[in-house]
Amino acid sequence: MAPESRPVSLWLALPEAAGYPHLEGEVEVDVAVIGGGIAGLTAALALKRRGLTVAVVEGARIATGVTGNTPAR
Numbered sequence: 001m002a003p004e005s006r007p008v009s010l011w012l013a014l015p016e017a018a019g020y021p022h023l024e025g026e027v028e029v030d031v032a033v034i035g036g037g038i039a040g041l042t043a044a045l046a047l048k049r050r051g052l053t054v055a056v057v058e059g060a061r062i063a064t065g066v067t068g069n070t071p072a073r
């Protein structure tokens, strides 16, 4: 299938959610999670629920790596 005719997942078609600031300077947290795909976001949520402070550092756009292309069955 040609790339331009491939279906796009709902989450990739949506406009980027607001509220994810660029990292400016240093932050101090218990855990820094590198990568905001499903693995990073799930880990961050689990850690946060256990009372730790967490920063997710994403180099591109949250949930648009491999995660962005899965239909999430």
Ligand SMILES: Cc1cc2nc3c(=O)[nH]c(=O)nc-3n(C[C@H](O)[C@H](O)[C@H](O)COP(=O)(O)OP(=O)(O)OC[C@H]3O[C@@H](n4cnc5c(N)ncnc54)[C@H](O)[C@@H]3O)c2cc1C
Residues within 6 Å of the ligand: 034, 035, 036, 037, 038, 039, 040, 057, 058, 059, 060, 061, 062, 063, 064, 065, 066, 067, 068, 069, 070, 071, 072, 073
């Ligand atoms: C078409 C398709 C269908 C699928 N269907 C299913 C399914 O039905 N069920 C299922 O369980 N799985 C499915 N999968 C697999 C599943 O989607 C992936 O295993 C999962 O999304 C991978 O998540 P991840 O967080 O490991 O990686 P990613 O989603 O790729 O996230 C990694 C993130 O880390 C960021 N990153 C990388 N390096 C750095 C760095 N140095 N600094 C900052 N950020 C960085 C990337 O930009 C990216 O956003 C499917 C995959 C595809 C493509």
